[in-house]
Amino acid sequence: MEKRDQLYEGKAKVLFSTDDENCLIQYFKDDATAFNGVKKGTIADKGVLNNLISARLMFLLETVGIPVHFIKRLNDREQLVRRVEIVPVEVVVRNRVAGSMAKRLGIKEGVVLPRPVVEFYLKSDELDDPLITLDHIDVFNWASHEEVELMIEMAHRVNDVLLGYYANIGIHLVDYKLEFGRLNSDMDTLVLADEISPDSCRLWDMKTGKKLDKDRFRRDLGGVEEAYQEIVDRMGVSE
Amino acid sequence: MEKRDQLYEGKAKVLFSTDDENCLIQYFKDDATAFNGVKKGTIADKGVLNNLISARLMFLLETVGIPVHFIKRLNDREQLVRRVEIVPVEVVVRNRVAGSMAKRLGIKEGVVLPRPVVEFYLKSDELDDPLITLDHIDVFNWASHEEVELMIEMAHRVNDVLLGYYANIGIHLVDYKLEFGRLNSDMDTLVLADEISPDSCRLWDMKTGKKLDKDRFRRDLGGVEEAYQEIVDRMGVSE
Numbered sequence: 001m002e003k004r005d006q007l008y009e010g011k012a013k014v015l016f017s018t019d020d021e022n023c024l025i026q027y028f029k030d031d032a033t034a035f036n037g038v039k040k041g042t043i044a045d046k047g048v049l050n051n052l053i054s055a056r057l058m059f060l061l062e063t064v065g066i067p068v069h070f071i072k073r074l075n076d077r078e079q080l081v082r083r084v085e086i087v088p089v090e091v092v093v094r095n096r097v098a099g100s101m102a103k104r105l106g107i108k109e110g111v112v113l114p115r116p117v118v119e120f121y122l123k124s125d126e127l128d129d130p131l132i133t134l135d136h137i138d139v140f141n142w143a144s145h146e147e148v149e150l151m152i153e154m155a156h157r158v159n160d161v162l163l164g165y166y167a168n169i170g171i172h173l174v175d176y177k178l179e180f181g182r183l184n185s186d187m188d189t190l191v192l193a194d195e196i197s198p199d200s201c202r203l204w205d206m207k208t209g210k211k212l213d214k215d216r217f218r219r220d221l222g223g224v225e226e227a228y229q230e231i232v233d234r235m236g237v238s239e
Numbered sequence: 240m241e242k243r244d245q246l247y248e249g250k251a252k253v254l255f256s257t258d259d260e261n262c263l264i265q266y267f268k269d270d271a272t273a274f275n276g277v278k279k280g281t282i283a284d285k286g287v288l289n290n291l292i293s294a295r296l297m298f299l300l301e302t303v304g305i306p307v308h309f310i311k312r313l314n315d316r317e318q319l320v321r322r323v324e325i326v327p328v329e330v331v332v333r334n335r336v337a338g339s340m341a342k343r344l345g346i347k348e349g350v351v352l353p354r355p356v357v358e359f360y361l362k363s364d365e366l367d368d369p370l371i372t373l374d375h376i377d378v379f380n381w382a383s384h385e386e387v388e389l390m391i392e393m394a395h396r397v398n399d400v401l402l403g404y405y406a407n408i409g410i411h412l413v414d415y416k417l418e419f420g421r422l423n424s425d426m427d428t429l430v431l432a433d434e435i436s437p438d439s440c441r442l443w444d445m446k447t448g449k450k451l452d453k454d455r456f457r458r459d460l461g462g463v464e465e466a467y468q469e470i471v472d473r474m475g476v477s478e
Contacts, residue, residue, distance in 0.1 A: 104366065104369045105361065105366065105369065105371070105375065105379070106363065106365065106366045107379075113378050114378050115378060117372075117374045117375070117378055118374065119372060119374070120372075122344065124345065126345065127343065127344065127345045130343045130344065131370055131372070132344070133356075133358060133359075133370070133372055133373075134372075134373075135356045135357065135358070136344065136356070139352050139353050139354060139356055140344070140346075
């Protein structure tokens with residue numbers, strides 16, 4: 001697979017074209033941002049760690065039959081992925097109240113939800129990724145009714161896989177963000193895309209409650225690199 | 240019916256008990272607030288006009304079979320209503336994009352929605368009435384699944400009645416807020432409550448686009464009293 005032009009640079013990743021029009025190379029940076037880019041920094045080796053973590057989780061999800069854009073990890077910072085058109089909504093799955101939900105609804109962080117809650121947010125830096133309803137997605141055509149149904153169904157399946165996986169290594173999966181894409185080779189096929197990493201998840205140690213995710217960066221808690229490394233160590237993933 | 244104690248004073252109305260435990264008197268004030276009470280003022284005779292407007296609309300809705308808390312108008316500023324426990328969510332129905340939807344989703348005010356959209360907001364001054372999803376209502380028990388279904392169904396019926404009614408008098412019904420309550424005499428029965436008035440609706444003249452609602456107060460457009468009076472005149476309601 002030959003790496004060609006840079007197509008897109010986001011906050012944490014860069015995408016390159018390859019000699020296969022349906023495949024891209026996804027490069028993981030160390031750059032970290034929070035609060036929609038207002039806070040910026042770098043986390044040493046974050047790109048390397050997130051590449052390892054996301055590759056493992058995407059592999060597991062594919063194994064249970066959830067279609068993913070991930071094909072394989074190429075090296076320290078790169079993975080080969082299927083080219084997709086990203087659906088312009090972020091899918092957030094919550095098992096416990098934290099972050100924006102705590103603030104929005106005035107509920108204490110940590111409260112366990114009686115069942116997982118799936119929320120949709122519009123992908124828009126300009127609008128600060130607002131919460132949206134299923135009706136909004138429908139009337140503004142951000143995704144089809146079938147795609148929304150599928151995203152909700154996949155989100156619940158992803159949640160079961162990840163809840164079990166993280167429980168096994170002593171971690172509460174509090175909440176996380178998923179992105180989906182339409183395959184370039186077949187726009188009717190929706191797959192899980194982007195990444196699943198401590199950048200996009202809240203992960204709390206089951207015994208101590210210690211945060212092992214990007215909240216350490218957002219909230220200036222220190223020990224950011226160590227937290228990401230701890231996840232990698234518990235997952236037992238490495239070259 | 241004997242008027243007894245003041246039970247509650249809100250931003251625009253006061254509720255009094257009566258000698259019937261299932262009936263209250265709803266008194267309409269001239270006080271106007273906007274932006275969750277940050278902006279305050281009075282609109283001369285607003286209470287009198289809103290009492291007339293809301294009484295007529297509630298009567299029409301009851302006529303088509305939508306249960307309402309409204310019983311009858313008693314005098315200039317008071318109406319007799321069934322006592323209810325207000326469901327802690329506000330139901331917003333939108334036919335065109337305006338106000339918070341325009342801001343939230345970055346869409347121009349006035350855009351006609353392909354179909355009416357029903358949104359739910361948590362009733363909370365402290366949290367500034369945040370937008371919520373159906374899942375939120377369910378997991379936090381703000382209303383039962385059946386109540387939510389019923390509120391959506393009733394909101395769509397209310398919308399058809401009001402759209403037709405306002406079209407007949409040359410007015411675009413842009414959006415509005417509804418509140419529902421559980422009857423004190425039978426908590427399983429949900430009825431439309433509160434009021435429907437230019438305080439809670441966006442009403443635009445069909446020919447000129449002139450705003451005939453509380454946005455004249457919110458946005459300092461002047462002619463607030465005249466706009467409310469214009470609605471009363473077009474509706475042809477009076478003592």
